[in-house]
Amino acid sequence: xxxxxxxxxxxxxxxELKIAGPGGRSFAFVVDWHIxxxxxxxxxxxxxxxxxxxxxAEAIPDAGSAFVYVVVxxxxxxxxxxxxxxxxxxxxxxxxxxxxxIRIVNQAGEVPSxxxxxxxxxxxxxxxxxxxxxxxxxATVLTEQSVRIGDMAAGTLLVYEDEVHSEDIRHLVxxxxxxxxLENLQLVNDVIDRWxxxxxxxxxxxxxxxxxxxxxxxxxxxxxxLAALMRIQQQxxx
Amino acid sequence: MAENxxxxxxxxxxxxxxxxxxxxxxxxALEDRKPVDTNQALAAIRQYPELARDLALARxxxxxxxxxxxxxxxxxxxxxxxxxxxxxxxxxxARTFSRDAALAANxxxxxxxxxxxxxxxxxxxxxxxxxxxxxxxxxxxxxxMIEKVQGGELWTDNLLNIMPSALLSVSIFTNNIVxxxxxxxxGVLYGLGTLYIMGLNGLMLGGIFAFTAQYGLAGRLFEFVAxxxxxxxxxxxxxGAIGFYIGECIARPGHQGRIESFRRxxxxxxxxxxxxxxxxxxxxxxxxxxxxxxxxPLSMRLGIGLAYWMLFVLVLTGPLxxxxxxxxxADSA
Numbered sequence: 001x002x003x004x005x006x007x008x009x010x011x012x013x014x015x016e017l018k019i020a021g022p023g024g025r026s027f028a029f030v031v032d033w034h035i036x037x038x039x040x041x042x043x044x045x046x047x048x049x050x051x052x053x054x055x056x057a058e059a060i061p062d063a064g065s066a067f068v069y070v071v072v073x074x075x076x077x078x079x080x081x082x083x084x085x086x087x088x089x090x091x092x093x094x095x096x097x098x099x100x101x102i103r104i105v106n107q108a109g110e111v112p113s114x115x116x117x118x119x120x121x122x123x124x125x126x127x128x129x130x131x132x133x134x135x136x137x138x139a140t141v142l143t144e145q146s147v148r149i150g151d152m153a154a155g156t157l158l159v160y161e162d163e164v165h166s167e168d169i170r171h172l173v174x175x176x177x178x179x180x181x182l183e184n185l186q187l188v189n190d191v192i193d194r195w196x197x198x199x200x201x202x203x204x205x206x207x208x209x210x211x212x213x214x215x216x217x218x219x220x221x222x223x224x225x226l227a228a229l230m231r232i233q234q235q236x237x238x
Numbered sequence: 239m240a241e242n243x244x245x246x247x248x249x250x251x252x253x254x255x256x257x258x259x260x261x262x263x264x265x266x267a268l269e270d271r272k273p274v275d276t277n278q279a280l281a282a283i284r285q286y287p288e289l290a291r292d293l294a295l296a297r298x299x300x301x302x303x304x305x306x307x308x309x310x311x312x313x314x315x316x317x318x319x320x321x322x323x324x325x326x327x328x329x330x331x332a333r334t335f336s337r338d339a340a341l342a343a344n345x346x347x348x349x350x351x352x353x354x355x356x357x358x359x360x361x362x363x364x365x366x367x368x369x370x371x372x373x374x375x376x377x378x379x380x381x382x383m384i385e386k387v388q389g390g391e392l393w394t395d396n397l398l399n400i401m402p403s404a405l406l407s408v409s410i411f412t413n414n415i416v417x418x419x420x421x422x423x424x425g426v427l428y429g430l431g432t433l434y435i436m437g438l439n440g441l442m443l444g445g446i447f448a449f450t451a452q453y454g455l456a457g458r459l460f461e462f463v464a465x466x467x468x469x470x471x472x473x474x475x476x477x478g479a480i481g482f483y484i485g486e487c488i489a490r491p492g493h494q495g496r497i498e499s500f501r502r503x504x505x506x507x508x509x510x511x512x513x514x515x516x517x518x519x520x521x522x523x524x525x526x527x528x529x530x531x532x533x534x535p536l537s538m539r540l541g542i543g544l545a546y547w548m549l550f551v552l553v554l555t556g557p558l559x560x561x562x563x564x565x566x567x568a569d570s571a
Contacts, residue, residue, distance in 0.1 A: 007317060011290035015314050065404035073408060091269065110318050114327065119504055122511070125416075126423040149426060152497050153504040164308040182247050186303040 005145070005159055007109035017109055017159035020102040022140040025148075025158055029133075032096030036082035040075045047071035084121040088114055102158045109159070116154040123150030180214055180232070188214075188233050195226055247299050254292055261285045261312055268319045286320055289313045338509035340556040345506065349479035349486075353436060357475050360440025367441070368448035378445035387453050394462045394530060403526040411522020414470060415515055418477035422484070422511060426500070429485025436478040443471075464539040466525040468547035473514045473521070476554075480507045510554075517550050 004016040020028075045055065048071055052059045086094045091111045092104035104120075106112045112120075127136030127148045136148035145157045191210060195203055200222055207225035208218040214232065219225055261282075268274055268282060293313050296306040343350070368375050375384060383393045417439070424431025450456045463470075484503045491499035528534050528542060 007314065009290065009317060011287050013290040013294050013313070015293075015310055015317070017314070068404040068408055072405070076408075076412075105318075108321070109314065110321055110323075113323065114330065115505070115508055118512075119508055122419055123423055123426075123504075125419055126426050153501055155501050155505075162307050162311050164304055164311050182251075182300040182303055182305065186300055186305075189304060 005105070005107070005109055005157065015109070017105070017161075019145055020100070020158040020160055021146045022137060024100050024102050024160065025140055025146070026137070028094070028096040028100035028102055028158075030096070031099050032082065032094050035095055036079050039082070040079040043078055044071055044075040047075070083124075084118055087117045087121070092117075097158070101160055101163060103161050104156050105159055107155055107157070112154065112156045116156055120150035120154040120156055123148075123153050126150070184214060185233070188229055192226070192229055192233060250295065251305070257285070257288065258292070258309070258312060261289060261316065265312065265315050265319065269315065282316060282320060286313075286316050289316060334509040334512055335553060337556075339513040340554055342507050342510035343476070343554040344556075346479050346483045346510075349483050350476055353478040353482060354475045357436055357440045357471075357478065360437045361444035361447075364441035364444025364446075365448040366444075368445040369452075372449070372452060375445065375449040378442045379449060384449075387450055387455060390453065390455070392450070392455055392458055392462065394459070403530075405526075406530070407522045407526025410525045411519045414473070414518045414522060418473055418514060418518060419511070421474065421477040422480045422507070425481030425484035426488065427485070428489045429482045432478050432481030432485060435481075436474075439474060461536050461539060462529050464536060465528045465534070465543045465546075466521045468543045469517050469550050470521045470525070472547065472550060473518050476510065476514055480510060483507065513553060517546075517553075520546065 003021075004018055007015045007017065009015070048055050048067075051067060051070055083094060087104060090098075097103055104112055104117070106116060124136075127133060127139070127150055129135045136150070139148045139152075140146045143152070145151075147157050151157055187210060191203070191206060198206070204220075204222050204225050207229055211218045211225070211228055216228060216232065219228060264278060264282060264285075267278065289309065289312060293306070293309040296303065296309050300306060364378065368378065379387070386393050386395075417435070421432050421435045424435060447456050447459060450459045484500065484507065487499045487503035488496050494502070524542065524546065528539065534542075
C-alpha cells in the first residue's frame with residue numbers, strides 16, 4: 001500500500017505528501033456530517049419559527065410556496081451541497097478536513113478541478129451504499145491510495161497537510177542556532193512542545209539530559225527544567 | 239568544524255527568513271484565486287526555484303526539523319499555485335452546453351438506443367404482466383393508489399390540494415435526479431446495477447399504464463405525463479446509457495487499467511450528466527406547475543412537452559449552439 005504521494009517538480013526537488021487513510025478520512029467525514037446536519041436543522045427550525053411561528057407540520061400548507069423556498073430548499077441545500085460547495089470554495093478542504101489536517105488533491109498533488117470535485121461527490125451515491133458508507137469505507141481499506149469509488153472516478157485522493165507557519169520558525173532566526181546547531185534547537189523545541197503530554201518523571205529526566213548535552217546546568221524541579229529549556233529556545237528572540 | 243557549520247546555517251536562516259515570510263504573505267493572496275498583478279505572479283515564479291534550493295539545503299542540514307517542514311509546506315503551496323490550471327466556471331458551463339454534452343451523447347449514441355429499446359421492452363413486459371395477471375398490479379402500485387384507481391380517480395387528481403406546486407416540483411426533480419444519478423452510479427457494478435434500475439423502471443411504467451387502462455384511466459394518465467414525461471423518460475434512458483457505458487469501460491478496459499478506464503469514462507460523461515440534471519429540474523417544475531393543473535388542455539401539454547424535448551435533443555445533438563461540426567465518435571475516440 002502506498003502511504004505517500006510523490007510530487008515531482010521541474011526544479012528536481014520533489015515532495016512527498018502522506019496519504020490519509022480510512023481513519024483520517026472517517027474523522028473528517030464525521031465532523032463534517034455533524035456540521036452540515038446541525039446547520040440544516042438550525043436553518044429549518046429558525047426558518048419555520050420565523051415564517052409560521054411553529055414547528056407543527058399542520059401549519060406548513062398555510063405557508064404555501066414560501067415555506068419551500070425559504071425553509072425546505074435552503075436546509076436541503078445546506079445538507080446536500082455542503083461538501084461540493086465547500087470543497088470548491090476552500091480548494092479541496094472542508095471544516096472537517098481542516099480539523100483532521102487533510103485535503104483533497106489530484107494525482108499531481110494540485111488542487112482538483114471543479115469537475116473532479118463534482119464527480120467525487122456524485123459518486124457518494126455508490127460509496128454510501130448500503131446506507132452506512134460501507135462501500136466507500138471498504139474501498140479506502142482495500143485500495144492502494146486509500147480512496148473511495150468517487151475518488152477513483154475523479155482522480156483525487158486525500159493527503160495530510162503539515163500545518164507549520166512562519167511563527168513556528170521565528171525563533172530559528174537567532175544566535176541560538178549558531179551556538180547549538182539547528183538539530184539541537186529542534187530537540188529543545190520538540191521537548192517543549194510535548195512537555196505537557198509527557199510523564200512528569202520522564203520529562204524531567206529527558207530535560208536534564210538535554211540540558212547536560214547542551215552544557216547547561218540541570219535543575220531538579222519540573223518547572224525549572226522547562227524554564228531552562230525555554231530560556232535556551234528564546235535566547236535570540238528576547 | 240561543526241560549530242562553523244552551525245554558524246553558516248544560522249547566517250543562512252537569518253538571510254533567507256524575510257524571503258520566506260514574503261513568500262508566505264504572497265501565497266495567501268495568490269491562493270484566493272483573485273486576480274493578481276503581473277509583478278506578483280512573476281515574483282512567485284522567481285521564488286519557486288529559490289525555495290526549492292532552500293528546501294534542499296534544509297533537508298540536508300536538519301531533515302526532520304520544523305524549518306524543513308515549513309519550507310516543504312511553502313514549496314508545496316507555491317507549486318500548487320504556479321501549476322494550477324486556469325479555470326472559469328462560466329466558460330466551463332458554456333462549453334458543457336454548447337459542445338461537451340453533445341460530444342458525450344454522440345459517443346454513447348448506441349448505448350442510448352439500446353437502453354431505450356430495453357426500457358420500452360421492459361415497459362411492454364410490465365403492460366403484458368398486469369394485463370394478463372391483474373393481481374400483479376400490487377407489485378407496481380401502492381394500496382392507496384389502487385383504491386383510488388378502482389374508484390375511478392387518478393392519484394394525481396387534486397394533487398395541488400395536497401401539496402403546493404413548489405414543494406411538488408422540488409420533491410419531483412430531487413427524486414428524478416437521484417434516480418438518474420443512481421442509474422449512472424450503479425454502472426460501477428459492471429452495468430448490472432443500471433440494468434436492474436432501468437428494467438424495474440420500465441416494468442413499473444408499463445404496469446402502471448396497464449393497470450390504469452383496465453379502469454379506462456390510461457388516457458388521463460398520459461395527459462398528466464404529456465408535458466414533462468418526454469424529457470423525464472429520455473433523461474432516465476440517457477442516465478442508464480451512461481451507467482452501461484461506465485460499466486462497459488470497467489468490464490472491458492482495453493489497454494488501460496480498470497481504474498484508469500473508469501476515470502476516463504466518468505470524466506467523458508460528466509458534461510452529459512450535468513445537462514441531464516439541469517433538464518430534470520425543468521421537467522420537475524413543469525410536473526409541479528403544469529401537469530397537475532387542469533386548466534392546461536392536452537394539446538397545450540403536448541406542445542410544451544414536445545417543445546421542451548426538442549430543446550433537449552438540440553442541446554444533445556449540437557446544432558443549437560454550434561455549427562454541426564462535432565467530430566464523430568470514431569474521431570473523438
